Amino acid sequence: MAVSSPDLKAFLLATPFFGGLLDASLDLLVSMLVERRFDKGAVVVAEGEAGRSMFVVHSGTLEVSERLETGAAIHMSRLEPGDFFGEMTLLDMQNRSATVVAEAPTVLYELTAQKLYVFYKADIHAYVIVLQNINRELCRRLRRADARIKMREGGSR
DSSP, X not given: OBOOOHHHHHHHHTXXXXXXXXHHHHHHHHHTOEEEEXXXXXEEEOTXXXXXXXXXXXXXXXXXXXXXXXXXXXXXXXXXXXOEEOHHHHHHOOOOSSEEEESSOEEEEEEEHHHHXXXXXXXXXXXXHXXXXXHHHHHHHHHHHHHHXXXXXXXXX
């Protein structure tokens, strides 16, 4: 179901993905979102599957994991309200890089690649802001991963 409400707009504007958008641009993007609900234990996306959408976490918590070559799963991160995931498939058109499982009843807002393209055609300036927001978040994640690697390598010597 498509969504729209003042409370949802305020919530989304406070997230890294939607930050900096003007009201009309935000309204257009919010009109393209689809609410998705997941029960505890539900697999939202699975590593390796085709992915053509991203999600913003409105409520609940989710675990992100990846499979090792041995088949064992390794915990990568935990997602909470305000976080977003799946954006990599919108940028690189590759399959899902991780599995995301709801740890509690969860409400997500989904944006498909097709809707993002419609947004691009309708408001290129706002589209650039969204891409900058995605890139900033990807850089934050890379810096956190670098710090974890540095801590692990520094601690093993």
